[in-house]
Amino acid sequence: MATIQRTTQKVFYYARNVIRDVAPQAIFRRRLAGRLEQARLSDEAVRQRLNDYNKLHDTFSPSPDAVRIDSLPSTRSMYYYDLKEFARYFDAGLRLDLEFGDVIEVPKVPSFVKDRPIRADNDNAVLMKFNKFRHFYMPVDTVAFADKLPAVVWRGDLNNPLRTRFLDAVRDLPFCDAGSHKPNAPAKYSKPFLSIAQHLRYRYIVSLEGNDVATNLKWIMNSNSLCLMPPPTYETWFRESQLEANVHYVPLDPDFADLAEKISYFERHPAAAERIVLAANAHCRKFSNQRDEQAISLLVLYKYFVLSGQLEPYPELWRFIGG
Template sequence: MSDLKRKFYYTFHSGKNPKFIYYLVNFVRQAVPKPLLNAMLDHELRKLDSRPDKEYILSRVDYYCRLTAETPYDREAFLKASTELRHTKKTGASVYYYDALEFSRWFNQSLRWILQAGDIDYALPLPSIVKSRLIEGDMTNNVIMKLEKVRHFIFVKDRLKFTDKKDMAIFRGKIGQANSKEMKRNRYDFACKYFGHPMVDVGEIGGVEPKWQVQKMTIPEHLDYKFIMSLEGNDVASNLKWVMSSNSIAISPKLRCETWFMEGKLKPDYHYIGVEEDYSDLIDKMEYYIAHPEKAQEIIDHAHEYIDQFRDREREKLISLLVLKRYLDIMNP
């Protein structure tokens, strides 16, 4: 297939969420008057009391927002760095703005917040709304909301059984320019170690190593493989959600960052296959699960069970509103 045909094919078969639909939905959403949403907010929040999964919902809110009224922070610094909801501007990728706006529109627009766009893998000095944070350490100021979801929240329908897939692992992703701050060292080390290995199909999208360069693969094409490498980039690995919703198995070293997906709750060799930081046990792990497909299926079943908790759209909406309400209540005493 020629490069041009390949690019055309990928455009229409990537398996990713179509960006034009995402922007169309947000355009329509902004047509709903904010005062109307504000008037409906109490009604939406009261739905919590009648839900049988109330305790589960509150546990999710606690997970994303660890702030309390006693959380220490520099009030003057917050007032200087924050903005009223009505004056929130697009910073960084517009998807952060639109995903945050979906829920901030429900609240009094004079309330103040800090919306921190981008890949955040460090503790923030002031309480802020973010997409990601480190799993370990004091991340109280990093309040997670479901941001950049068009890219990160993709679930698939995989009709191919694990036993019918190739006995290989695949990696496709950006590694970044060597010796620059954009380089993802963990991915570079992996490519160096396993490029050309008969059980690992390694390819880089962009970058500076000509021998690694490949064209993009669609998600369905990835699903021909039993194992899919899910290697963190600037923060989390964006493919982890769709891999866990498939009949393939994600492979990753210890997870470092988390998002709305609560990666900090995932267990190695239960939800995904865990490997050493230097990938030294990768082939041994793969051979074990190839030889024991029933054990592989247990991981797939656990992954699907974990994915299912994010499929209830009404519940996800309620959790998002509750997280933002808690943040705004604490930061606007």
């Protein structure tokens, strides 16, 4: 259920992007050289993230299905606007392959995606910060860990066997408030809807992957609550593959039989829980520098267009990218 503040933010998101779309696009293209020069002066962390999101090394040719920048599909409007925000700085005739929506396999050709499986051979999945209005909503949490309810909470759609297995495992645990708020959920799993603010009243919040990544992971890790989850199998711009068990989150066994033991431990050792919360918060802060976020987004696109033979590299910038 959207709050007035969230609805206002959504209206502003669309208004800002519509204005960008109707403005003369040549204005943005004239700014590209300056933006790339600024990006070249970024630090090592920016370079590492760029080459993590875009792991491509070899030259390639866009597929016959590649689309021009001025013909990007707009059916998924937030994906369209998130890509166009940075693609508009490049020549309108440049072509790219892309897959909007939840991606569970690595594309056969280098393509821009929101997410990809965490595995060694996922280079063709080039990550962009897609659907960021939904996935990178990280509200401020003002309630200290010690002041929260000493209990576990989870809500979500039962779109993954993992989630049903979790609910079966915790059904009889008195300290767990877990279930699905969806109308189609079986009665034994049904629970009332909880807002993010209501989730944040709890000390422990479980994050479970659904169709791909868990949408709630970012706002949990940005909060003062402790995140518990099985190790992630998909990653996005949030770099889930870089999260360390017992450093950024508390790992759970596939059968969730260890949940009660883990909660008991952290209730007896709250300082250990708070150390993990602080590390999770620090990971989230890496995505709060808008200058870096914009530089990386442009560089991910630039590297793709150079390797696809559509742009000649600027020598100094290319040296920065290559390290």
